[in-house]
Amino acid sequence: MSLTASPLPAARDGLPQLIEPAPAGLPGLDALLIALRAGADDVQERLRRHGALLMRGFPVNTPADFERVARAIDDDLKNEYLGTSPRDAVTDYVFSASELPGFYPIPQHCEMTFTRTPPRRIFFWCDIEPAVGSGETPLVDFRKVWRDLPEPVRARFATRGLRMIRNYAGPGTQKQDLWQLKRWDEMFQTTDRAEVEHIAAREGFEAVWKASDRLALVSTHDAMRPHPETGEPVWFNHAQVFHLSTGPAELKRIFRYRPSLRGLFWWLAAEVLTARKRRVASDDQAMHCTWRDGSEIDRADLDAVRDAIWRNLVVIPWRKGDVVAIDNHAVGHGRLPYRGPRRVSVCWA
Numbered sequence: 515m516s517l518t519a520s521p522l523p524a525a526r527d528g529l530p531q532l533i534e535p536a537p538a539g540l541p542g543l544d545a546l547l548i549a550l551r552a553g554a555d556d557v558q559e560r561l562r563r564h565g566a567l568l569m570r571g572f573p574v575n576t577p578a579d580f581e582r583v584a585r586a587i588d589d590d591l592k593n594e595y596l597g598t599s600p601r602d603a604v605t606d607y608v609f610s611a612s613e614l615p616g617f618y619p620i621p622q623h624c625e626m627t628f629t630r631t632p633p634r635r636i637f638f639w640c641d642i643e644p645a646v647g648s649g650e651t652p653l654v655d656f657r658k659v660w661r662d663l664p665e666p667v668r669a670r671f672a673t674r675g676l677r678m679i680r681n682y683a684g685p686g687t688q689k690q691d692l693w694q695l696k697r698w699d700e701m702f703q704t705t706d707r708a709e710v711e712h713i714a715a716r717e718g719f720e721a722v723w724k725a726s727d728r729l730a731l732v733s734t735h736d737a738m739r740p741h742p743e744t745g746e747p748v749w750f751n752h753a754q755v756f757h758l759s760t761g762p763a764e765l766k767r768i769f770r771y772r773p774s775l776r777g778l779f780w781w782l783a784a785e786v787l788t789a790r791k792r793r794v795a796s797d798d799q800a801m802h803c804t805w806r807d808g809s810e811i812d813r814a815d816l817d818a819v820r821d822a823i824w825r826n827l828v829v830i831p832w833r834k835g836d837v838v839a840i841d842n843h844a845v846g847h848g849r850l851p852y853r854g855p856r857r858v859s860v861c862w863a
């Protein structure tokens with residue numbers, strides 16, 4: 515393509531590829547859109563090989579601009595969201611990335627791994643950049659995570675498989691649990707139980723209605739999924755996101771990465787809250803993950819996964835107007851805590 519593409523200094527093995535206006539070229543949005551379409555083969559090859567592109571320095575000023583950039587890479591945008599974050603629609607296809615409060619860590623994950631057809635591409639756009647040293651959307655090559663796992667841990671995940679458990683409150687109920695992300699009517703965009711059951715069956719979720727209009731979704735998965743285009747093995751599941759140990763384990767790593775009194779407080783508070791939740795049965799947790807046979811996963815195995823993820827973390831500060839395009843079958847994303855203004859939007863294909 516006629517745009518400059520190069521790895522950032524903070525990149526790892528070219529993740530992400532930086533695309534900037536050519537020195538003598540126009541920085542206009544149309545120049546980017548034309549170059550992305552004209553260089554489509556190169557764009558797709560870079561996504562396949564390196565896992566993500568960062569487009570920086572272009573005037574991407576509105577959600578409509580963002581959608582045009584995303585469509586120049588993949589025109590097949592989707593707008594059904596079966597993930598766990600609360601999101602607000604900005605346009606028909608652009609959503610706020612997450613309405614979770616800024617202190618809440620979002621561990622690295624590929625998008626919607628627990629659905630039958632996870633997104634192929636996911637795009638983020640920053641129009642209000644957070645304060646320096648906060649609120650980044652780190653990237654991790656989950657192909658490397660699978661390779662970097664200690665062999666016995668990788669073998670256990672490969673052979674034992676996973677069982678994901680999510681419990682949702684019903685319409686009209688107030689949030690009572692810090693880890694409870696949203697209600698089932700928010701997730702499925704309907705209060706019709708038959709419609710919920712239809713979508714759940716389509717996605718391979720077992721739907722169990724419980725007392726007080728609560729809904730449990732249970733699904734089983736392989737831990738590894740070959741990349742659909744290259745066949746490379748990828749850590750492609752939400753085990754280390756849904757497991758009960760996630761909150762304190764993630765906050766501990768964030769504290770070590772970026773020490774602060776506030777970070778220490780949230781880590782210790784999460785340890786206390788999680789210790790209390792251990793008394794709750796696995797199937798009644800807001801979110802949890804066990805081996806496929808229902809037995810508990812040793813926390814050390816999940817810590818080995820988290821260590822592999824954090825060893826491979828790529829953290830790049832947002833700048834206003836940045837657009838990141840990610841191969842969701844290869845590269846995970848997350849969010850580091852922040853305070854103050856920050857606005858990042860998402861769309862996917």
Ligand SMILES: [Fe+2]
Pocket residue numbers: 623624625847
């Ligand atoms: Fe996500």
